[in-house]
Amino acid sequence: MASSPSYAAAVVLSLFLAVGAANAAPAPEAAGAPTAAPTSGAAYSLEDACKQTGPHYDLCMATLSADKSAKSSDTVGLARVAILAVQKNASETATYLSSIYDDDSIENKTLQLQQCLEDCSERYEAAVEQLTDATVALDQGAYNEARALVVSSQAEIKLCQRGCQAVPEHRNILTLRNREVDRLCSIAFTITKLIRPSPNAAG
Numbered sequence: 295m296a297s298s299p300s301y302a303a304a305v306v307l308s309l310f311l312a313v314g315a316a317n318a319a320p321a322p323e324a325a326g327a328p329t330a331a332p333t334s335g336a337a338y339s340l341e342d343a344c345k346q347t348g349p350h351y352d353l354c355m356a357t358l359s360a361d362k363s364a365k366s367s368d369t370v371g372l373a374r375v376a377i378l379a380v381q382k383n384a385s386e387t388a389t390y391l392s393s394i395y396d397d398d399s400i401e402n403k404t405l406q407l408q409q410c411l412e413d414c415s416e417r418y419e420a421a422v423e424q425l426t427d428a429t430v431a432l433d434q435g436a437y438n439e440a441r442a443l444v445v446s447s448q449a450e451i452k453l454c455q456r457g458c459q460a461v462p463e464h465r466n467i468l469t470l471r472n473r474e475v476d477r478l479c480s481i482a483f484t485i486t487k488l489i490r491p492s493p494n495a496a497g
Contacts, residue, residue, distance in 0.1 A: 448479035
């Protein structure tokens with residue numbers, strides 16, 4: 295079953311603080327990333343925004359550029375595209391988890407693995423819901439809330455990964471998927487953090 299609410303809350307808080315601190319400093323240059331950064335207060339282009347994601351630059355470009363609206367979007371629009379990309383990926387993984395949990399043909403599906411799958415299924419469902427709420431918050435101009443919801447969804451994925459670490463079969467079933475969603479969450483958080491709202495805007 296899922297961890298206690300207090301433990302999950304502690305993980306969310308620590309992750310939010312850690313990601314926030316990491317993004318307070320300039321992101322390292324990524325191979326192939328543009329060298330020019332926008333001036334303070336300027337809107338970020340797709341490439342400029344992805345540059346800020348550091349080691350995730352290539353994944354950011356590949357993921358966001360798949361949405362035709364990304365190239366003409368402002369920073370808020372890019373953040374929305376990024377959050378929706380995480381949501382889609384997490385939703386697909388939630389569906390995958392549900393299918394393999396009920397698949398009796400999987401060999402050596404031990405009780406430990408079954409518990410891992412059940413726990414992660416719950417966590418991915420929670421993550422999808424939080425990412426849905428994040429897009430709503432973004433559309434309402436509540437940017438801090440949107441960022442917090444992205445961090446909360448990322449914490450769910452990390453707890454899934456941590457809770458299944460001791461299950462050998464997990465490595466072939468979930469590790470790569472967890473890693474992908476985790477990286478996409480980092481991208482969405484970073485781009486949402488780039489938004490510079492007007493003084494009277496929410497969030």
